[in-house]
Amino acid sequence: MAGLRQRRVRRQRALRWIVVTLFAVLTLLPLVAMFEFTTRDGWDTWRVFFDWKALGETYPILWTGMKASFWLVLLSVALTLVLLVPTVVWVRLRLPRLRRVVEFVSLLPLTIPAIVLVVGLAPVYAWVVYFVGGSSVTLFLAYTVLALPFAYRSIDAGLSAIDVRTLSEAARSLGSSWATVMWRVVLPNIRSAVLSAAFLTVALVLGEFTIASLLNRANIQVAINQLGKSSATMSVAVSLAALVLAFVLLFLLSFAGRRRNRERKTS
Amino acid sequence: MTSSGVRLSALRRKFGNVHALDGLDLDLAPGELVALLGPSGCGKTTALRILAGLEDADSGRIIVGDRDIANVPANKRGMGMVFQAYSLFPHLTAIENVEFGLRLRKQSSTVRRRRAQEMLDLVGIGAHAARFPQQLSGGQQQRVALARALAFEPSVLLLDEPLSALDAKVRVQLREEIRRIQLEVGTTTLFVTHDQEEALAIADRVGVMRAGQLEQIGSPEDIYRTPATPFVAEFVGLSNRLAGRVTGDVVEVLDTKLPLVGSVQDGPATALVRPESVDVTADPAGAGRVVAVSFLGPLARVTVALPDDTLVVAQLESARLPELPTGTAVRVVLRPVPVVVSAG
Numbered sequence: 366m367a368g369l370r371q372r373r374v375r376r377q378r379a380l381r382w383i384v385v386t387l388f389a390v391l392t393l394l395p396l397v398a399m400f401e402f403t404t405r406d407g408w409d410t411w412r413v414f415f416d417w418k419a420l421g422e423t424y425p426i427l428w429t430g431m432k433a434s435f436w437l438v439l440l441s442v443a444l445t446l447v448l449l450v451p452t453v454v455w456v457r458l459r460l461p462r463l464r465r466v467v468e469f470v471s472l473l474p475l476t477i478p479a480i481v482l483v484v485g486l487a488p489v490y491a492w493v494v495y496f497v498g499g500s501s502v503t504l505f506l507a508y509t510v511l512a513l514p515f516a517y518r519s520i521d522a523g524l525s526a527i528d529v530r531t532l533s534e535a536a537r538s539l540g541s542s543w544a545t546v547m548w549r550v551v552l553p554n555i556r557s558a559v560l561s562a563a564f565l566t567v568a569l570v571l572g573e574f575t576i577a578s579l580l581n582r583a584n585i586q587v588a589i590n591q592l593g594k595s596s597a598t599m600s601v602a603v604s605l606a607a608l609v610l611a612f613v614l615l616f617l618l619s620f621a622g623r624r625r626n627r628e629r630k631t632s
Numbered sequence: 633m634t635s636s637g638v639r640l641s642a643l644r645r646k647f648g649n650v651h652a653l654d655g656l657d658l659d660l661a662p663g664e665l666v667a668l669l670g671p672s673g674c675g676k677t678t679a680l681r682i683l684a685g686l687e688d689a690d691s692g693r694i695i696v697g698d699r700d701i702a703n704v705p706a707n708k709r710g711m712g713m714v715f716q717a718y719s720l721f722p723h724l725t726a727i728e729n730v731e732f733g734l735r736l737r738k739q740s741s742t743v744r745r746r747r748a749q750e751m752l753d754l755v756g757i758g759a760h761a762a763r764f765p766q767q768l769s770g771g772q773q774q775r776v777a778l779a780r781a782l783a784f785e786p787s788v789l790l791l792d793e794p795l796s797a798l799d800a801k802v803r804v805q806l807r808e809e810i811r812r813i814q815l816e817v818g819t820t821t822l823f824v825t826h827d828q829e830e831a832l833a834i835a836d837r838v839g840v841m842r843a844g845q846l847e848q849i850g851s852p853e854d855i856y857r858t859p860a861t862p863f864v865a866e867f868v869g870l871s872n873r874l875a876g877r878v879t880g881d882v883v884e885v886l887d888t889k890l891p892l893v894g895s896v897q898d899g900p901a902t903a904l905v906r907p908e909s910v911d912v913t914a915d916p917a918g919a920g921r922v923v924a925v926s927f928l929g930p931l932a933r934v935t936v937a938l939p940d941d942t943l944v945v946a947q948l949e950s951a952r953l954p955e956l957p958t959g960t961a962v963r964v965v966l967r968p969v970p971v972v973v974s975a976g
Contacts, residue, residue, distance in 0.1 A: 528717055534686050535719040537706040538790075539733035539780070549732075553723040 396605060403602040410598045414606070424599060430588025431603075433501040437584060438570045440505035442563045445516045448509070450559065453520050454551055457529050471517035474510050479575040482507070490580055501582035508570050515569065516562035523558020524551075557618075564618050568611050635820045636697035636787040637662045638683065643692035645678055645844075652678040653689070654844030660788075665814050665821040666849075667831035670841035671867065676824045677792060679841075683822060684790050685709045696787060712781030712819070716793040718773045720765035726776045727752060727761035733784035751779035754813060771802040778810065782817060789814070789821040795830060807834050828868050832856060840864045858893055862904055862974035871904040872944050876973070883973050886938075888966040892973060901973040907947035909967045912936055914955050918963035920944070922956050936962055 403410045413419050421428040449471075456467050474482070486507050493503050529551060536550045552559065574586035585607065593600040638660040645653040652675045660666050668676040681687040683694060685706030694702045701709055712733075720729050727748045734744035752758045755775040757768075765773055774794050781789060791810070795803045811834040814821050825831050831838045832852040839849040840863075848860040859865035876885035878901045881892050885903045912920070912934055920936040923943070932950040935943055944964055948956075956962065 527722065528719070531715050531717045531719045532721060534684075534706075535713065535715060535777075535780075536721070536732070537686065538684055538709075538711060538713040539784070540707050540710070540736040542707055545736065550721055554721070556723075 396608065399601050399605045403598045403605065406598070410602045414599070414602050424588075424592060424596065426583065426591050427585075427588045427599065427603060429501075430583045430585045433504075433583055434571060434585035436502045437505050437508060438567050440502065441508040441512060441570050442566045444505060444509045445512045445566050446559060446563065449513070449516050449520055449562070450552070450555075451547060453517065453524060454529060454533075454547065457524055458533060468517065468521070471513045473514075475514040480579070482511075483576055483579040486576065486580065501577065501584060504573075504577055504580070504582050504584065505570075507576055507580075508566075508573060511573065511576070512562075512566040512569050515565040519558050519562040519565060520555065523555035523561075526558075527554045560618050564614050567614060571607055571611065635662045635818050638788055638820060638822070639693070639695040640679065640683065641693045641695070643679065643682060643694070644690045645675075645682060645687065646690055651675075651844045653682070653692075656692070656841075656845060658839060658846060658849070660820050660822060662820055663818045664836045665811070665823060665834065667823045667825060667835035667838045668841055669825060669828055669831040669838055669868070670847075671826065674841040675844040676826075676841050678844075680790050680792055680822055680824045683788070684711055684713050710784075710786055711788045711790055712784070712786035713790040713792065714774065714777045714781050714794040716796055718765065718770065718777070718797070720768075720773055720776055720780070722765050725762050725764055726757065726768065729765070729776055730780045730783050732780060737784055747783055748779070751783045752776070754782075754816070755779045756809065769802075770798050771806055774798065774806060775809070778813065782813070782819065786819060789819045791821065791823040793825055796825070796827070803830070810834060832868070838868075840867060842867075858970065859904075859972050860894070862902075862972050865904040865972040870907050870945060872907065872910065874903050874905055874942065874944065876901055876903045878973060883971065885971075886944075886964060886966055888968065890966060890968055891970045893970045894972070896973050903971045903973045905966060905971055906969075907933060907945045909969050909971075910944055910946035911965045911967065912946040912948065912956065912962045913965070914960050915963040916961050918961045920962045920964050922958050922960045922962055925953060925956065925958060927953065936964055938964070 413423055417428075452467065456463050490503070490507075493506065497503060532550050532554070533546045536546045541549065571585060573584065574590065577584040577587050578590070585603065589600050589603050589607075592603070638658075640656055640658040643653045643656040644651070650673075652673075654675075656675065656679055658666070658668075658679070668679060670676045678687060682689045685701075685704065685708075689702065692702070693700055696709075720726070721732065724732065727745070730748035730751050731744045734747060739747070749758060749761060752761050755778050757772055757775045757779070760768060760772060760776075765776070768776065774797075777794070794810070795806055798806065807830050810823075814834075823831070823835060832855070835852060837849055838852050838855045840847045840855060842863050848855060848864045855864065855868055859868060865871050874885045876883045876890075878892065878896050878898050880898070881895070882889045883892055883896075883901060883903050884890075885905065890903060890905070912922075920938050922934055923937045924935040926933045927950055930950060932948055932953050934946045934948060934953075934956055936946065937943055946964070
């Protein structure tokens with residue numbers, strides 16, 4: 366009996382390792398191949414990549430795209446969180462009947478193809494250009510809409526895990542203003558949900574190509590695409606860096622969530 | 633500690649077509665503990681939430697001390713509240729939870745730490761100050777919540793069924809602690825519960841609510857012994873519903889004349905008789921028959937079926953159980969204590 370169980374445990378362990386190894390190979394192989402491709406003619410590509418001054422001078426398109434994407438990430442994450450967190454909390458507390466409507470509206474961008482969105486966004490951006498100019502950074506408005514479904518899901522799941530109503534009423538009765546309720550009570554308790562919403566937004570903005578390209582704006586993906594036609598190695602190096610950055614963010618995110626849980630369990 | 637009196641007058645609140653509060657009047661003297669008791673949907677929690685500022689009344693006045701606070705937001709009312717659901721902030725330790733209200737009142741860290749520790753000691757949980765809520769049992773969490781509600785010296789303490797999520801033993805223990813602490817700090821307290829035993833055990837006065845109004849308010853003894861209405865008699869404690877006939881100021885039930893509480897028109901009526909007012913003795917010639925016996929420790933309840941299929945529950949000392957096994961023929965005698973009757 367014990368032998369049978371041991372054999373089963375061994376078999377399961379072996380199966381687990383096979384799955385993990387397969388997954389690692391499938392994930393890492395393309396990355397290794399990309400890295401190998403960028404170093405085939407020496408380390409020049411990476412040397413330029415990390416020397417930002419040289420990068421700006423050698424590949425102005427890339428530099429412009431990277432700068433735009435940096436600001437796009439910051440502004441999209443900020444606007445998404447500033448809009449979404451208070452709205453979702455308020456709907457939960459005061460307007461529970463509107464929850465379905467807000468959910469529907471937030472999920473809508475997911476169901477509309479990017480090309481259709483562009484058709485709708487083009488006249489909107491004509492006005493944006495008229496009022497604030499044609500900078501690529503203005504794309505953050507469209508990206509906030511694109512990020513809504515993911516960020517909403519994440520924040521809503523975070524709020525479902527706590528009793529927002531009771532916690533905020535307790536805080537109110539103790540003397541908190543609504544701002545304090547949000548800042549000191551709600552946000553610390555949905556921290557990992559907010560982080561995850563932020564991360565998803567970052568990933569989405571870093572990977573977005575269609576809207577930027579069709580609206581004739583430059584972001585990192587558009588730059589990579591253009592660069593691919595003239596300098597394939599640098600284009601692949603930037604893609605690889607973007608992927609690694611996404612992995613690092615994901616790792617940090619799960620690490621932050623885990624550490625928090627462990628602190629609570631052990632202290 | 634400044635403890636204020638509270639006056640709720642003509643409070644009304646409607647949810648859709650339902651009148652949650654229908655002109656509620658309630659006074660709490662400074663330092664008094666009043667329990668609001670009633671079935672689900674009677675408006676007791678709505679009354680408490682309106683006093684806390686978590687709901688708005690449609691009309692009526694809320695006076696604390698000598699100030700009408702109907703338009704004061706919840707965070708400016710200075711009332712401590714303990715909720716039915718566990719309400720400790722999960723990201724803060726027990727002591728940080730207790731410090732929360734003091735921090736908002738800009739107390740220095742030394743003062744608030746000392747005060748929070750004092751409060752945790754008061755509720756008997758000082759040793760667990762550094763634990764997070766999820767590391768505490770339900771009873772411990774409610775103790776911390778009580779310490780948190782009292783730490784900033786509220787003018788009024790509001791307890792919204794704080795014991796209903798706990799198991800029976802902890803519930804009894806904690807309700808006695810709540811009373812001890814309330815007497816010690818002397819805060820005016822409104823305690824909402826649907827558990828009559830809880831209300832009768834710890835309150836100075838018990839208010840029984842029905843359909844958004846106070847049906848009766850009085851000392852626990854008054855509420856139990858001289859219920860003003862059939863609803864109160866039936867809701868508080870067990871009652872046998874026995875058919876009888878009213879003549880003047882007595883009602884005749886099972887051949888016994890019982891004095892009436894209040895005045896009722898002559899004619900047939902249903903008397904509400906407490907099980908402890910019913911005596912049962914084994915008698916082969918008796919008309920009743922024991923159909924069920926439940927042992928409750930020092931006391932026991934014996935259910936007797938009468939020839940017309942009426943069931944009568946009697947409460948006796950359990951030492952008498954051996955003479956009353958199921959199936960025994962018995963005689964039922966009512967003690968002549970005042971009873972309430974409902975018409976018909």
